[in-house]
Amino acid sequence: MLTKRELMRNAAVVALGVTVAKLPPAYAANNAEWPTLVEAKDLAEAGFVYGLPIVMNYAVMYEYAVDRNSGQFKAPFNQLKNEPNVFTYKDTAIVTPNSDTPYSFAWLDLRAEPVVLSVPAIDPKRYYSVMLCDGNTYNFGYIGTRATGSEAGDYMVVGPDWQGDTPAGIKQVFRSSTQFALAGYRTQLFGPDDLANVKSVQDGYKVQMLSAYLKQPAPPAAPTVVFPKIDKELVKTNFFDYLDFALQFAPAQDNEKEMRAKLARIGVGPGKSFNFKDLPLEQKLEFGLGMKEGQRKVDEAVAKVGKTINGWRVSGLPGDSAHYNGDWMKRAVAAQAGIYGNDPEEATYPFTRVDSDGQTLDGSKHNYTLTFPPGQQPPVNAFWSLTMYDGKTQLLIENPINRYLINSPMLPGMKTNADGSLTLYIQKDSPGPDKEANWLPAPDDKIYLVMRLYWPKIEAPSILPAGAGTWQPPGVQRTS
Template identity: 65%
Template structure:
C-alpha cells in the first residue's frame, strides 16, 4: 500500500466543475439522470484518475519533483520514503521501492529478478491502470530464486518463449510495477541496492535478441494538477479507457458514462452545459465523493479501535463493486492482496475518540508471545492524520518494525510497549518511541505475508489474532 487522495487532488472536490455535453446530449438526459451517472462515474473513475496522477508525475512530467523514470525503465529508490515524498499518500517506509510504469502496446516486457536470500522478503506487485492487482512475483508466490517473467497487454496473442517462468496479462496497456525489498536496518542498504541492481526489464525482442517491432504511436497524456482535476476529472477517465478494453463487469458503467459523452476517444466542451446540468454534475460528484469518504470510514472490521481492511485484490475481487475499489484506493492506493499484506489502520481509540498527538500520549502494548503473526515481517507506521503523509520528526523515525526488535526494550513480563507521542518519552524508552504529529494521528500496521495457521489475522478482521488496543495515557 503506497493511501486517501494524492496531493494532486487536494481538497478541491467540493468545488469540482463539470465536464461538457453537446446540446443534443443535454436535451436527451435529465438533471436527475446526470447527477446519478456523475455520482456513479466519479466512484468508478476515482482509482483510475488517482493512478493517472501518479503515472503522470512518475513517468511523464520530467519537471515534477516526483518524476522517477520513463516508461519501461525501473527506478530504484536506495532509501525508504520520508516526509519529503508527497506524490502518494500513506507510503510504505520499510521496504525500499523499485518502481516502473510499463507500456505494453508494441510488445511484452520481460521482468527478471535475481536470487534473493531466503530470509529476506521481497515482492513484485503488478497493478493495472484501474488499481487491480493482476499478479505477484516474489517470496510468497514464486520463491526467492532468480527467474524471468513476461508481462503482456490485453490484446497480446504471441507464443511464450522458452525460459519464461510465467506470463502475467494486464487488462490495461500501461500497468504499474512495485518492487518491495525488505530492509533490515540502515546499514543493510548496500545489500538492498545489490538486489535492486538485479531487477531488470527488457522488451521481449531484446530478451530474444530479435529486431524490435514498430514502436507504438505516441500517446497524448494530458497534464494533470489539482486545478485540472477540478474541471477534467472525466477527461482523464476517458484517456485511460482508450488503453483499457472494457471488462464484462465494466460494460454497464461505461454505457452510462457514454450517455454523458465520457469514454475512449471522447473530449468535452465544458461551456456547452446548461447551468442546471452543471449543477447536477457537481452535485453528483460531490455525492460520490461523500459516499467514498463514508465507505473509507466503514471499510473493513473494527477490532480494538483498528480498522482491519480487506486490502486490495484483482478484478474478480472487486467485480463491479466500484465503491469498494474506490474506498480501498483512497484508504491506501496500490494496496496488496490480503495474502501478501494485511493492513490494520487506526485513527481513533476503541471508543471512537480521534487520536490527537497535540492533546494526548498513547501506548500500544503487544502481550508476550502475541506479536503480529507473519511469515515475513510487520511494521507500524505513523502519518499525519489530515494529509496521511509521513511526518518530519527529530529522530527521522517513521515507523517501528520487527527488524528493530533486537534494539527495543521489552517489559518485565515479556510484553512490548510502543510509545506513541510527539515528544520523546525519555532516553530509557526512546528505542520504543513512534513519533507522532502535533495534530491528528493516522497509523497503519502492515503484516507482510501473514500466517494462515492460527493465530492469524486472516481473513482480515475475522482471524484469531487481533492488534492490541491503543491506550491514552494522559
C-alpha cells in the same frame, strides 16, 4: 414534490439564467441520449466512484513516468528506477506511503509488445515482492518470496489484447487489463546498515522489452501519446476529462460494460470527447453535486470498511478484477485508503484513527501507548510494522528523529517490559531517553496509524481471513 436538491438546483438555474436547451451543438448532435439534469447528477456520482481509482492512478503515473519536472519523477516508461532508500515526509505523490521497504518502479507501456521482468536469486530470509497493478488498480499478479519463491526467473507482462506464444525460459505470463501498468518492487531493509545489500539486490532486477529479451528486431513503436497535465487543482474540475482520457487505454471488461454505457451518455469513453468547460452551467452544477456526493460516500465507506477490532479497522481491500467483481465502491475505497495496497495474502493493513475507547487520536491533546502482550506480536512469515501518518493528509510527518515507523527488524534495539510484553510510545514529544527506542513520533494534530503485516501467517494465530482471524491487534491506549 421537489426534493431539497432539486429546489437548490432550480434556484441556481434561474439565477444563472440558463436552460437545458443551451446544450452545445456538439452534444445535441452526438448525444441523442444526453441525460436530464437529475440523471446527470446521478451519472456523475456513479461515474466518480467508478473512475476515482483510475484517475488517482493516472495522476501518480503522470508524476512518476511523464512529467520530468514533477519533483516525483522516477523514470520513463519501460525503464526501472531503483530507490536505494525509503519514503520520507518529502514523498507526497502517493497517500499512505510505505516506508518499510525501498521501492523500485517500472511503469510499463504494453501497447507495442510485452515486457519481460527478470529477478535474481534472493536470500530467502529477505522478503521481496513485485506487485503488478494496472490502470484499473487491479493487482493482476505477483512475483516474489511468497508468490514465486526466491529463485531467479524471467516473467512476461502482456497487454489486454496481446496474442502470442510464450517464449522458452519465461516462467509465467501476467496479463494487464490496461495498456499501461505498474510494476512495484518492495525489497526488505533490515536496518540503515543494510542499504548496500538492498542496492545489490535491486541491481539484479531487470526490465526489458520482449524483442530485446529474444534478441530480435523491435516491432513498430506505438503512437506517441500526449498526456494531459494533472494536479490537485485541475482534477477538481477536470475529473471526467481525465477519466475519458484514461479509458482509451482500458478495454471494457464484461462486468463494466453497463457502467461504460452510462459514461458514454455523458461523452466519456473511447471514441467520445468529454469537455467539462463546454457544458452549460446547470449541467456543471449537477456534475459538481454528483461528484461531491460520490466523494462523501467514498469517505464514509473508507471510515466503515472492514471490521472494527479494538479500534482498528481490519479488512482485505485490494485484489484483482475478480476480487472486486464490479463493486466500484469497494475499488474506490481500496484506492483512497491506500492506493497500490497489497492483496491480504501478501500484506494485511489494520488501520485506525481512534484509541481503544473510540476517541479520535490527536497528538496535540494526548500521549498514547500500544502494547503487544508476551508472544502476541503480529504473526507473519516476513515482518510487521506500525507507521505514523498525518491524520489529514495521510502522508508521513517530519519529526526530530526521522522515524516514520517501528517494525520487527528494529526489535533487537528496543526494550521489552519485565513480563516480555512490548510497549510502543506514540506521542509528539520524546518519552525520555530510557523509552526513546520505542518511540513513534506523532504529529501535533490528528493521527492516522497503519499496521503492515507482510506475508501474514495462515495458521492460527493469524489475522486471516481479514476481520475474522484468530489474532487481533491490541487497542491504542490514551495515557494523558
